Amino acid sequence: MTVVLAASGVRKSFGDFTALDDCSFQLHAGRTLGVVGESGSGKSTLGRIVMRLLTPDAGTVQLAGDDLYAMGASRLRTARRRIQLVPQDPRHALNPAMSVGDNLRFQFAAQRLPRSTWNVRTDELLDQVALSRDYVHAWPYELSGGQAQRVAIARAIAGRPDVLVCDEAVSALDKSVQAQVLNTFADLQRETGVALFFISHDLAVIDHISDDVLVLNRGHTVESGPTRTVLADPQDAYTRELLAARSVVAAA
Numbered sequence: 001m002t003v004v005l006a007a008s009g010v011r012k013s014f015g016d017f018t019a020l021d022d023c024s025f026q027l028h029a030g031r032t033l034g035v036v037g038e039s040g041s042g043k044s045t046l047g048r049i050v051m052r053l054l055t056p057d058a059g060t061v062q063l064a065g066d067d068l069y070a071m072g073a074s075r076l077r078t079a080r081r082r083i084q085l086v087p088q089d090p091r092h093a094l095n096p097a098m099s100v101g102d103n104l105r106f107q108f109a110a111q112r113l114p115r116s117t118w119n120v121r122t123d124e125l126l127d128q129v130a131l132s133r134d135y136v137h138a139w140p141y142e143l144s145g146g147q148a149q150r151v152a153i154a155r156a157i158a159g160r161p162d163v164l165v166c167d168e169a170v171s172a173l174d175k176s177v178q179a180q181v182l183n184t185f186a187d188l189q190r191e192t193g194v195a196l197f198f199i200s201h202d203l204a205v206i207d208h209i210s211d212d213v214l215v216l217n218r219g220h221t222v223e224s225g226p227t228r229t230v231l232a233d234p235q236d237a238y239t240r241e242l243l244a245a246r247s248v249v250a251a252a
């Protein structure tokens with residue numbers, strides 16, 4: 001299996017405080033790595049580091065085998081297209097002054113996609129995130145949280161990235177909507193082969209979507225491996241605590 005994103009020995013401190021220590025993982029093409037831990041465990045710090053938004057103090061991050069922190073400007077521009085963020089709050093991803101269609105077309109313009117293909121590509125993206133094509137003319141404020149998150153996902157996959165970094169991407173949604181959006185992520189992955197780096201504080205969400213899991217506690221990896229194996233027989237007390245505190249993902 002091809003490794004699309006990998007980290008080795010990553011460390012990050014803020015002043016005297018170590019937010020992440022000796023963190024390593026591998027994410028394979030078309031697979032999902034769940035990163036789970038309580039608030040403050042270092043999940044978003046790791047997410048920012050793998051998007052090259054925050055420089056680690058030590059360790060390496062590789063995107064498709066290339067060192068993300070040793071790339072020149074031109075390679076970095078390409079790399080930035082290959083890894084995209086789906087944030088918790090779609091209001092951070094969508095431009096409120098643009099219709100849904102224009103939010104997507106803005107991406108096409110940035111990618112220099114021929115104008116003649118824009119309408120077809122818009123329909124294709126809305127289909128992929130299971131949102132009716134009628135919403136193309138809607139404004140972000142007219143959308144529910146789940147619909148807005150679907151547009152944010154469509155926007156993130158517009159450039160056909162290899163990896164989506166999903167930082168608490170379903171945490172703000174109602175339980176039933178959460179399950180629907182998780183299923184959309186899974187369908188999308190089957191269709192496009194995109195790999196998901198899925199950050200959540202909720203082990204139920206991670207259990208629902210992830211092939212592999214990385215459990216973080218105060219910046220340290222306490223456990224990692226195939227989700228099914230780790231959750232069936234957690235070796236660490238902290239994982240057992242998260243398991244006891246997990247919510248239930250509603251059936252969708």
Ligand SMILES: Nc1ncnc2c1ncn2[C@@H]1O[C@H](COP(=O)(O)OP(=O)(O)OP(=O)(O)O)[C@@H](O)[C@H]1O
Binds near residue numbers: 019037041201
């Ligand atoms: N820029 C920063 N400056 C100082 N401390 C920071 C900074 N960013 C993160 N931290 C600290 O690092 C620790 C890890 O933060 P991080 O946001 O990665 O945790 P998290 O697991 O994503 O938590 P949450 O689920 O609440 O977002 C926290 O204690 C946080 O206060």
